[in-house]
Amino acid sequence: MADGGGYDLLTALPDDVLRLILARLPSTAEAARTSVLSRRWRSLWTNLPQLRFADVTDLARVAAVLRHHSAPIAAVLDLVAPRLQGKLLVDIITPGDQNSAAGIGSAIQIPTFEKATEITIRLLRGIGIRLPPPSGSQRDLGGAVSSEGCPSLRELRIRNADVVSNLAIRSESLRLVQLSRLQGIRQLTISAPALTELDLYACLLWGMPMVDIFVPALGTLRWVDFFRWTSVRFRAMPNVHTLAVFVMVYGYVSHSLPLLQYFTEARDISSNDKLLVEAVKDELPAIEILFLRLLTEGHTFGPCVFHLLRMSPSIRELKLQLEDHTEGRKVPCSSGCICYKPRDWETMNLRLVFLQKVEINNLSGAECQIYFVKRLLRWMPVLKTITLSFDPSVTVSEELSKELLSFSTPEICMEIYLHRDGARVKYSAAN
Known part of the structure; x- marks a missing residue:
C-alpha cells in the first residue's frame, strides 16, 4: 500500500514480518506469485518454514517449488531437531508411486529429536524413513525413537512407511505408541514400562515375524493383524482394561487358526x-x-x-x-x-x-x-x-x-x- 506520496509502506517492513504475511496466504503458490511485485519480494517465499500445496495434480510444479526453496525437508528437520520442544508432525501426502515424477526421493531422512515429547510421522505407501549417516555409533529407527534418541518422547505415531526389518523400541518415557501399515517388519520388540496405550494396525501381515512385548502398565491394547507369528511373547500385562483385536473366526489363510486355538493350551x-x-x-x-x-x-x-x-x-x-x-x-x-x-x-x-x-x-x-x-x-x-x-x-x-x-x-x-x-x-x- 502507498501513502499520498506514492511510497510503498510494505517496503519499510523487515523481512521476517513479510514472511509472516506470506505464511498466512492459503497456499505456497500464492506466496510465490508475490515474486512479481519487486526484486525485494523475489526470494522471500523461498524461506517460508511451511509449504502448502492445495489440490495439486501437476507434481512437476511441486518439484519445481522444492528445487527453488532454500531449505528442503531434510534440511528443515535438521535445523529444527536440536531446538524442538514439544510436538513434531511430519505429514507427507505425495503418493509413493509418483515420487520420482515429483523429484522426491523414496525415503525421508528423519533426525533424532532429543527434546520432542510427541512425534507423528504420516507417509503414503512407498515412502521409507531414512536416518542421517551415523556419527560415532550406528542408530536405526528403533534407536532413534527410543530413550537413547528421544529421551523425552511420550507419544509416537508412525503410519504408512517402509521400516527396518528389526524394529526395536525401548523407552522409559513413552505413554502411547501407534504403528499403522508399516512394511518390512520381521521382528518387533517393544519394551516400555510406562506405556499405557498400544495400537498396532496391519504391521505384521506378511511373513512370520517374531514379536516380544513388555508393557506392564498397558491399559489399552488395539491390535489388527493376521496372526501368523513364529514366536510371540506378551509379558507382564496385568492392567489391560480395553482390548480390541481382529479375529478370523475360521481363517481363509492356510496357516491361520480359529480364535479358540489362540487362547487354549498349546497341546490343542x-x-x-x-x-x-x-x-x-x-x-x-x-x-x-x-x-x-x-x-x-x-x-x-x-x-x-x-x-x-x-x-x-x-x-x-x-x-x-x-x-x-x-x-x-x-x-x-x-x-x-x-x-x-x-x-x-x-x-x-x-x-x-x-x-x-x-x-x-x-x-x-x-x-x-x-x-x-x-x-x-x-x-x-x-x-x-x-x-x-x-x-x-x-x-x-x-x-x-x-x-x-x-x-x-x-x-x-x-x-x-x-x-x-x-x-x-x-x-x-x-x-
Whole structure:
C-alpha cells in the first residue's frame, strides 16, 4: 500500500514480518506469485518454514517449488531437531508411486529429536524413513525413537512407511505408541514400562515375524493383524482394561487358526502356528471393554465369542464388528465345522455380572446370529442397553425385528437399526 506520496509502506517492513504475511496466504503458490511485485519480494517465499500445496495434480510444479526453496525437508528437520520442544508432525501426502515424477526421493531422512515429547510421522505407501549417516555409533529407527534418541518422547505415531526389518523400541518415557501399515517388519520388540496405550494396525501381515512385548502398565491394547507369528511373547500385562483385536473366526489363510486355538493350551494346537497370547490360558486380564472385529466368511462366530466371554468375567462393555468379504459366494459351513467348537456354548450358561452395554454391527440376519443374540441376553443379568445394526445390503423383515425384540426384557433398552433408501434408521415396531 502507498501513502499520498506514492511510497510503498510494505517496503519499510523487515523481512521476517513479510514472511509472516506470506505464511498466512492459503497456499505456497500464492506466496510465490508475490515474486512479481519487486526484486525485494523475489526470494522471500523461498524461506517460508511451511509449504502448502492445495489440490495439486501437476507434481512437476511441486518439484519445481522444492528445487527453488532454500531449505528442503531434510534440511528443515535438521535445523529444527536440536531446538524442538514439544510436538513434531511430519505429514507427507505425495503418493509413493509418483515420487520420482515429483523429484522426491523414496525415503525421508528423519533426525533424532532429543527434546520432542510427541512425534507423528504420516507417509503414503512407498515412502521409507531414512536416518542421517551415523556419527560415532550406528542408530536405526528403533534407536532413534527410543530413550537413547528421544529421551523425552511420550507419544509416537508412525503410519504408512517402509521400516527396518528389526524394529526395536525401548523407552522409559513413552505413554502411547501407534504403528499403522508399516512394511518390512520381521521382528518387533517393544519394551516400555510406562506405556499405557498400544495400537498396532496391519504391521505384521506378511511373513512370520517374531514379536516380544513388555508393557506392564498397558491399559489399552488395539491390535489388527493376521496372526501368523513364529514366536510371540506378551509379558507382564496385568492392567489391560480395553482390548480390541481382529479375529478370523475360521481363517481363509492356510496357516491361520480359529480364535479358540489362540487362547487354549498349546497341546490343542494342530498345526505349526503358535498362540496369539501364550501367557493367557485360563483367563484374560481384567478386561472391562472388549472390541472384536470378526472376519466370519460365512462361519458362525458364537462359539468363539462365548469362549472369550467365559475368559473375561470382568467385562463391562462388548462391541462386535462383523465382516464378511465373500459377497454372497460363501458356502454355509456344516454343523461339524471347527468354528462350532466348543459345542457346549449352546447349553452352558454364563453369568456376566458386570456387562451392561453391547453393540453388534453388520448383522446379516442368519439363523446362527439370531440364536447368538438370544443366548447372549440370557448371560447378562445386569445388561442395560444392546444395539443391533444390520448390514446396509440386508433387507430385514418385520417378523425378524419383532423376534429380536421379544428376546429382551423391560429392564433392557434394545435398539435395532436398519437401512432404508440408503439411510440408517432406527426400527420402530408397526402398530
